[in-house]
Amino acid sequence: RVHLASGSPAQAAALLEQELAVCPDSDRRRLTIALWEARYQQGDREKALQQLDTLYAEQPQDPLPLLTQARLLQKDQKGKELLAKAAQWQDRFPQGAELLLAITSDLQLASAAENSQTAEQLLRLILSKTPDQAAALERLAMLLNSQNRIDESVELYRTILKQTPDNVIAMNNLAWILSENQEKYQEALALAQQGLQLRPDYLDLRDTRGVIYSRLGEHEKAVLDFQKCIELYPAQSPGIVGSYLHLGRALAALGQTAEALANLRQALDLNQTNGGLSPEDAAAAEQLVITLSQGN
Numbered sequence: 001r002v003h004l005a006s007g008s009p010a011q012a013a014a015l016l017e018q019e020l021a022v023c024p025d026s027d028r029r030r031l032t033i034a035l036w037e038a039r040y041q042q043g044d045r046e047k048a049l050q051q052l053d054t055l056y057a058e059q060p061q062d063p064l065p066l067l068t069q070a071r072l073l074q075k076d077q078k079g080k081e082l083l084a085k086a087a088q089w090q091d092r093f094p095q096g097a098e099l100l101l102a103i104t105s106d107l108q109l110a111s112a113a114e115n116s117q118t119a120e121q122l123l124r125l126i127l128s129k130t131p132d133q134a135a136a137l138e139r140l141a142m143l144l145n146s147q148n149r150i151d152e153s154v155e156l157y158r159t160i161l162k163q164t165p166d167n168v169i170a171m172n173n174l175a176w177i178l179s180e181n182q183e184k185y186q187e188a189l190a191l192a193q194q195g196l197q198l199r200p201d202y203l204d205l206r207d208t209r210g211v212i213y214s215r216l217g218e219h220e221k222a223v224l225d226f227q228k229c230i231e232l233y234p235a236q237s238p239g240i241v242g243s244y245l246h247l248g249r250a251l252a253a254l255g256q257t258a259e260a261l262a263n264l265r266q267a268l269d270l271n272q273t274n275g276g277l278s279p280e281d282a283a284a285a286e287q288l289v290i291t292l293s294q295g296n
Helices: 009-020 025-042 045-058 064-075 079-092 097-109 113-129 134-146 150-163 168-180 185-198 203-215 219-232 238-253 257-274 279-293
Strands: none
Touching (some): 045 064, 079 097, 079 113, 097 134, 168 203
């Protein structure tokens, strides 16, 4: 793995060949799969994929050859070939959605637009066989939201909540979109209240409710939510960074400039180590610090 990660597939292959000569039978399949991964990265792509196909055919219940192929095809942005492999697995194991979800997770972490498109097609493939697959619905809703396809994302979240009315993660995500993308503040607030009745300790949703309160001009209520989040979030969590930012904004709206500045600066400091703010939010926080510092 170290050799492959450092761009030395020949050394990886040589090491694996040495190990295959002496390894017990229980390790042979795993090492053989790794060897063909190294051969693929050496440039012998077609043969490597054929050998991984053979290994898959020998033991179709073992997902490792397919996961290895998916990783390699994703790296080379060969979406059509990846989807064909996924469809093969889906046809053979209609209930094997967990494997395909693992592949979509890797795709969604990649930044290339083609990977996002392949992830969407793969999620829709899962849903074509199992339309009620909750994890696939949630991932597709998040993917569409990230692509600013807001109406489609909202529709999926509504579908999820019809199927699982107590899904507080879906409630939180939908409440945020309704508030921040569609300005449907009352509906968003009702959804957040419903979720917090089910899970009063769900801090992400409490932070969302605070943001909705701020949008409605109820800054005192928002401050209480953000303060509770800051009290209970783990100190190193990205979530606490957002709550400091939101608290700073609410306090600024209430005219409490010194307290607002302290919380905004805390958000910016923690963002350097914890993350949690988008570049746009960080830039907006820095601008608000300048504005408040100048007495405006």
